[in-house]
Amino acid sequence: MIPVQGVENQVVAVLGLGRSGRTAAAALAAGGAQVIAWDDGTDTRAAAEAEGLRIVDLTRDEGWQGVTALITSPGIAHLYPRPHPVIARAYALGVPVDNDIGLFFRSYATAGWDAFDRPPRVIAVTGSNGKSTTTALIHHILAEAGRPTQMGGNIGTGVLSLDPATDGEVVVLELSSYQTDLARALTPDVAVLTNISPDHLDRHAGLGGYFAAKRRLFAEGGPDRAVIGVDEAEGLYLAGQMAMGPADDRVIRISSGQKLDRAAWSVFARKGFLAEYRKGRQAASIDLRAVPGLPGAHNHQNACAAYAACRAVGLAPREIEAAFHSFAGLPHRSQLVAEIGGVRFVNDSKATNVDAAAKALQAFSRIRWIAGGLGKEGGIAALAPHLGQVTKAYLIGHSARDFALQIGQTPHDIAETMEAAVTRAAAEAEPGDTVLLAPAAASFDQYPNFEKRGEHFTALVEALARG
Missing domain, CATH: 3.90.190.20 (Mur ligase, C-terminal domain)
Incomplete structure (x- = not known):
């Protein structure tokens, strides 16, 4: 578990007591906070209270006495189509609202990192389709290459349930638009956008709001590297915003179907072959047709995103190619x-x-x-x-x-x-x-x-x- 920093002796409220809510409550308590909690479900409240959580009715003003922050689960609407009444009350009272992702990014780095030879890094993956496969593939490649790594977020382990960092570790997170939209801290070392297509539009009041939620992962924290799918207009726009100019290789553009040989750094797949280009020259090529765990153009796009992210943290093309062939894919996804x-x-x-x-x-x-x-x-x-x-x-x-x-x-x-x-x-x-x-x-x-x-x-x- 990762104890939350900066909350010692503060009263922090948690809304929603599913997996992420209970984990957030435990991590806050581990950081010295006085945790109170609420859930709309009577049975859920009773189960949490039986586990030792202090249940306080946050639908009433007296429940907010001394509260310094509200931590909400990602499935609870905080703006559209309308804020949950408890979140609306927090806004009215001037109480900051955050989620477990925000707590993770402000708490993961500790003073103990000064003793590490290599600082830990975080790769965060978002997008409409393919983000789970891309996240799992990055994690698999890192593990196959012998790099210490953990995976969490919207896939696998909740972010605050991850173990504290080790020397040179790479944490790979899948983040949904629900998670990126509200998090008050978003500071990955490498941020990945697979693609954009309409989804969750009621929660974001349309495609523009949905894209804005994804864009926060890049705009809020300023990642060292940005891996961006440019097969849609939104990705092209974001890549243009993140780059200082055509020679800026902090942005790695990826595509499934387009040849991208003019950007400073790009990775693309065409006719079953992945190609990496840097400064107009091909740096590597991989035949994806014989990779059983990554069938089809959509998985080739996932492979490009994972390849780019792993190159951004220093892996060699041959290490990535070898790991592709041992990737079994995810259940329920091709x-x-x-x-x-x-x-x-x-x-x-x-x-x-x-x-x-x-x-x-x-x-x-x-x-x-x-x-x-x-x-x-x-x-x-x-x-x-x-x-x-x-x-x-x-x-x-x-x-x-x-x-x-x-x-x-x-x-x-x-x-x-x-x-x-x-x-x-x-x-x-x-x-x-x-x-x-x-x-x-x-x-x-x-x-x-x-x-x-x-x-x-x-x-x-x-x-x-x-x-």
Whole structure:
């Protein structure tokens, strides 16, 4: 655990007692704070109180006596569509509002670092799609190269549950827009933006607010290196803002599909090959086509981001390339579950929106596509240009019939359930086909989350493999 600095003998309130809230409360107490806490859930409050937390009703003014700061969980709205009443009360009382990410960045460095030969560093990854894979890949590369490393944030361990720094360690954090939007301290050594596409727009009052939340990771702390995906206008804009000029190699531009040979430092993937350019000259090249854990152009973009971040902390191209080949990928993200009779079964349950599903559809050929669930605003009409490789669609869940109306002449079955979809797709598939779960929809009509949906698909496929 990382004790929070600068809170000794202060009364600090914690709102939201899920994983991050309870961890924040413990880290604050370890730093000497007097912690009080509140959660809207009666059962959650009772469980936290049973663990020794002091529960105080922050919906009442008397609960705020002496409070110097409010620490809130990332899932709680602090501005749009409207602030949570407790956060609104903090604003009215002039009490600063922060989250666990802000506490981490102000507490990670300690006086003990003076004795280290190499100072620890932090790589922070954000973006709309691919940030979990990119974060895990960076962590994997560092570990394979023998660098001490930890991973946390929106993936894995909560940031304040990480161990205190060791000599030369690199902490890799995945940060969502909810986390970057509110954190009062954001000071990574290397900041990474994978890409930008519309997401969480209600929470940020539109695409501009969503991008502004991501941009804070770069603008607030001034990272030593900024790795920025420039395949969208927002990334181009951010790269231009961060660079002092064309020769500024503190910005590493990345792309999947574009040749970037004019920037001071760039990493891009085209036709399955990753290339690094510095000052107009190629510095390295890697064939990504034979890397099983990183299929498709979207994963090649993730590889570019991870490569650039690892180069920024001093790893050699050959170390990174070797680690690529041992990366198994993440569950529910283009995860190869099995190959049965020449048919691949791929779990991309995390493809909950149109943009992510489009990337999955572009990664494979001869696809038997399992899609559906709780459809999002706009449906899947935008996927029409990517259906050429779909041999047949097997539609499930609440939006199955709506999706059937939006996929044109693509052959399809209304399968309703995952069991029916997997059974039919497996029975009809031929060697060389890929049965791909890429739902383009939320899971909440049939599953509590996308992980449970992916686990069900995986279990069904594994049962087929056992015969």
